[in-house]
Amino acid sequence: MDEIRRRMAARTLAAGEKLPSVRGFAAEMCVSPSTVVEAYDRLAAEGLIRSRPGAGFFVAGALPPMLLAEVEPRLEREFDPFWVSRQSLDAGPDVLRPGCGWLPADWMPHASLRKALRGLSRADDAILADYGPTRGLLALRRLLARQLAAEGVAAGADQILLTGSGTQALDLLCRFFLQPGDTVLLDDPCYFNFQALLRAHRVRIVSVPWTPSGPDIARFEAAVATHRPRLYVTNSAIHNPTGATLSPPVAHRILTTAAAADMTIVEDDIFADFEPEPSTRLAALDGLARVVRIGSFSKTLSASVRVGYIAARGDWIEGLVDLQVATSFGGASPLAAELVHAMLSDGSYRKHMAALRTRLARRRKETIAALAEFGVEPWTLPRGGFTLWCRLPDGQDAADMARTALRQGVVLAPGNVFSVARTAPAMMRFNVAQMDPKVLDVLRAMPGLRPGQA
Amino acid sequence: MDEIRRRMAARTLAAGEKLPSVRGFAAEMCVSPSTVVEAYDRLAAEGLIRSRPGAGFFVAGALPPMLLAEVEPRLEREFDPFWVSRQSLDAGPDVLRPGCGWLPADWMPHASLRKALRGLSRADDAILADYGPTRGLLALRRLLARQLAAEGVAAGADQILLTGSGTQALDLLCRFFLQPGDTVLLDDPCYFNFQALLRAHRVRIVSVPWTPSGPDIARFEAAVATHRPRLYVTNSAIHNPTGATLSPPVAHRILTTAAAADMTIVEDDIFADFEPEPSTRLAALDGLARVVRIGSFSKTLSASVRVGYIAARGDWIEGLVDLQVATSFGGASPLAAELVHAMLSDGSYRKHMAALRTRLARRRKETIAALAEFGVEPWTLPRGGFTLWCRLPDGQDAADMARTALRQGVVLAPGNVFSVARTAPAMMRFNVAQMDPKVLDVLRAMPGLRPGQA
Incomplete structure (x- = not known):
């Protein structure tokens, strides 16, 4: 039944x-x-x-x-992508969230946002009350075009479409490229909401193991040849959850393979600004021919002001505009786009991100040291960002641990939530910016994680 | 080809x-x-x-x-739903828009919005920077539940889900209820973007002629029996584009027919607050059993702050939450929800809407008088709102007229844009709040609309 x-x-x-x-x-x-x-x-x-x-x-x-x-009722709730999302989003303020995928509110540039809100309270009526243009605020698209150029991605402002969030950008691209029954290629592990989103599009998911330098390229080529996926969705720099970065030779082979199979690539690059300097980008190598780039400001400026964007070929952007008008009558709220533009151009953003990178580098070191005491070790050392993908001591089950922690008010992110093929039962993603001392107390009390195990 | x-x-x-x-x-x-x-x-x-x-x-x-x-390339661009949307949204500030579906920016409550922005600039960091709960700001949902109760719709705050806009609410409901190939019933005429949105969902559209008291009920019953539609999407009060209002006996027969055929109804009620007092609502009669209600603040507060909502059965809301997390990682931006909540609760909203209704009643009279000079007559007299659905003098083609007007910087909304069955070539929708004197000059110069024709 x-x-x-x-x-x-x-x-x-x-x-x-x-x-x-x-x-x-x-x-x-x-x-x-x-x-x-x-x-x-x-x-x-x-x-x-x-x-x-x-x-x-x-x-x-x-x-x-x-x-x-x-759609997959046989999943244990603990492996269900919705479980971590809903626990993280709906938990009360007392719950600790080392499993969540964002920075604490007080790490965000709130002084800059407050200033932008005050500035906006003096803006023209039209900015405050009108629908905006279909592609979104031109001043913000021009600024993004300049940023992309600095990263080696040549895109005019008319090749950029603002959306309501990074997730909405991916959703719009799925509507544009996919039909039910198509196949999509993901990394294993990958950001868990990719699976939930693709489930809503009724497509088949195929995954390839991810290595510290990108997807296992031999398996990638075999999967493309066998399954002929329509799309490959990935984060190339500061990959979620592993924090790893794509190497140039792997990037080159991905593009060659995609060209031979006429596969489109969506590069979800929302962690771009957490890198000390830009690493290899598929969008830059490819020149936005078959790669589409997604960006967002939810991780760097505010998750309460929702703005994302798509940079892509001009003819694709035209079709995406129609689809976005039909399904949401516009993308980013014009007011949100104004706020993001004010925050990016007030001169404080560069300093904010530099301070954030330094602070995160220190936190990564501290968290690695603290977890080492329990025998929990990082799978790789990320170049930036706030996630650490860690291996638990032998015999430990991440889902069991997440269940136990939740009863004590701590939301963890067990490995199999990220793994399409359920190959990560002994892995856990930790957010180094959310490692409150109480989180370590809860871990310390776990039966399989006694200090001195390392 | x-x-x-x-x-x-x-x-x-x-x-x-x-x-x-x-x-x-x-x-x-x-x-x-x-x-x-x-x-x-x-x-x-x-x-x-x-x-x-x-x-x-x-x-x-x-x-x-x-x-x-x-998908329908044989449509003339002038009958294409995207045409009016994109012309209205992307036109420069000098273009006049009597064909658009919103109020001028200076009619909106900008003092209240400016105050709300200043207030928000002093809010807690978490409000400014965090993702919100999956259903959206609780204080706003409670306020909406009280408003709905006053209109006779009993819905707890947990039966309300905030979305990024009214259009996103409908889109989410389409994803929830429809699969490609399903049939959806619309009014003819109806809001043109319904057709564009449903096209994106790859469903079949069937329409029923709309009368001044609701759909032609005999044709409605026949269409339901013949086509077994999964959904009926309508505006019952201040219907777009006609401004007509559903009568109680027609409302009752719609619900009886829907129950017998197990059809779900989406009542898009975004013009609710423009009515002098609430008229019959399907959601109220039905008690949210098979009717889902959509609301939005884009027409009353600001189209730049994007917030919409869905009120529905609790079990449907649960499923809609998962779907919204998967496809946009949350609905309304928390910051936008805070702004709407502040504007609705600062005491000025009721006065703003009362003044707006008086101003629009005067404008409707003036516009009817001005158009009568050219032999252009309203199809019905709306109880409220800003649209007038008008018949052109014999022999006049609305699409021709829209083409001519566009060359002179005036965006009109010709009847067949709203008509699924293309039965409205001699109808035109006018927005009484956008009838700049220059619009009348352009109409006066139209060959078929010479003064004294009435």
């Missing part, structure tokens, strides 16, 4: 469609035909399916609404 | 799928088989399709990105 419900939720069984034959489904599920008959009878009693004598069972009437959580 | 391209863009021809046979397609298009052979050969030369000897033609490789404008 669960499996049929799952297929209906995932739309692999559509309204009016015939269910698998009793015999075939029994073989597939390794159960007896009488078990399948009973399951079908119960589903029919619930009104979800209908029997047509002599013809078999069919999905009844309209499908129920799309409950993403039911 | 255009038709095959259209089918690929609309995804009715998927990657790898076989094209119609030469003979069958020739009959369907009323052309000779040799014309089809030539078209297929040219498409193959472009690389869009591939011939497999003995088996026919197939869609080659990956589909091109989804260009909404190509």
Whole structure:
């Protein structure tokens, strides 16, 4: 019954469609035909399916609404991408969040934001009350074009489209490039919300193991040849969750492979400004031919002011504008775009980011030292950012540990939440900026993490 | 060639799928088989399709990105929903917009917004920099729950989900309820962006003629029985573009019909506060059982601060939260929600809306009188709001007139932009708040609209 419900939720069984034959489904599920008959009878009693004598069972009437959580109901809640998101977003102020993917509020440039808000309170009526242009605030797009040029990505302001967030940028690109049933290639591990978002687009996910210098390139080439993915979605610099950085030769082979297979690449580059200096970017090497770049300000300026952007080929931007008008009647709020523009151009941003990088470098060292006491070791040493991808001592299970910690008011991010192939049961992502001393106390009390294990 | 391209863009021809046979397609298009052979050969030369000897033609490789404008390329640009949106949004400040769907910036409560911005500049760091809770700011949801209760809609704060805009609310609901190929029922005429949005969801649109008291109920019942639509999307009060209001008996029959067919209704109620007093609401009669209500503040407070909301059954809200986290990592920007909350609760909102209703009532009268001179007459007298749906004098074509006006810097909204069945070539929607004297000068100079025609 669960499996049929799952297929209906995932739309692999559509309204009016015939269910698998009793015999075939029994073989597939390794159960007896009488078990399948009973399951079908119960589903029919619930009104979800209908029997047509002599013809078999069919999905009844309209499908129920799309409950993403039911698309893979057999996932333990602890491995479900929504679990970490909702725990992190909805937890009260007393909960500690070393598993979350952002900086504490008091690390953000609030003086600059307060100044921008005061400035905006004196702006023209039109800025305060009108819809903005379809691509978003021109002054901000020009500033972004100059920043991109400094990183080696040549894009005019008309090749930049502002969106409501980095996630909305990726969502818009998925609508533009994908249709249900397409295949998308991800890194394993990768940012967990990629999986949740792609589930909503009803596409097939294939993953390739990620190494400290990028995807395992032999496996990458094999996956592209075998599965012909339409898109590859990745973070090349300060990869989430590992913090690793793509090496130039791997970047070159990714682009060559993508060109041969006519695959589009989405480079989600929201951690760009956390790097001490720009490393290799797919968007720069490729010249935005088949690579699309996503950026956002939620990690560097404010997650409360929501602005993201897409930089891409001009003809793609034209189509994306239509799609964004149709589905949200505009992207970033004009007021939010004004705030981001004011914060980026008031002269304090460069200093803010330099101070943030120094502070994070110190925190990374301290956190590595503190975790070493429990035998928890980083998988690689990131060049920047706030995440550490760590291996737990032998025999420790990250999901068990997350369950225990949650009861004590600490949200952790266990490895398999990030792993498409569930290959990271003994890994954990720590946010070095959220390592309150109480987090270490909770870890210290974990049965498998006693001090002196290292 | 255009038709095959259209089918690929609309995804009715998927990657790898076989094209119609030469003979069958020739009959369907009323052309000779040799014309089809030539078209297929040219498409193959472009690389869009591939011939497999003995088996026919197939869609080659990956589909091109989804260009909404190509889904119905045979539409004249003037009837295309994107045309009015993009003209209105991207036009320079000198262009006049009697065709647009919002108030001039200086009609909006900017003093209240400026005050809210100054207040926010003194808020806690967490409000300024953190992601908010997944349903959105609790204080605003509580305030909305009280407002809804006053309109007879009982919904707890946990049955309200904040979104990035009214359009994003509808988009999220479409993702939740629809799958490609489903049927959606619309009013004819209706808000033009409904068509554009539904095109992006790849669903079939069926429409029912709208009367001054709601949809033609006999046609409505017949359409539901024949097409079994999954959703009906409507504005019941101050309907866009007509300004008409649903009558209680029609509302009752809509709900009875929907219940019998298990159809869900989305009531887009963004003009609610423009009514002198609340009229019949489907959401109120139904008690949010199968009706979902959408609201927004873009028409009453600011289109630059983007906040919309959904009020619905609790179990649907749970599923919508997951879907919104997956696809945009949150809905309304927390900062925008704070601004809206401050503006709604500072005591000035009620007075602002009362003044706006009085001002609009006067403008409606003046505009009706001014248009009467040219023989342009309102189809009905709206109870509130800023749109007038008008019939042009005999023999006049609204699209021709819109083309002529655009050359003189005036964006008009010709009737067929709103009409699913293209039954409104002689209708025009005017925004009474945007009727600059220069607009009347441009109308006065139109060949078919000479004064004294009435």
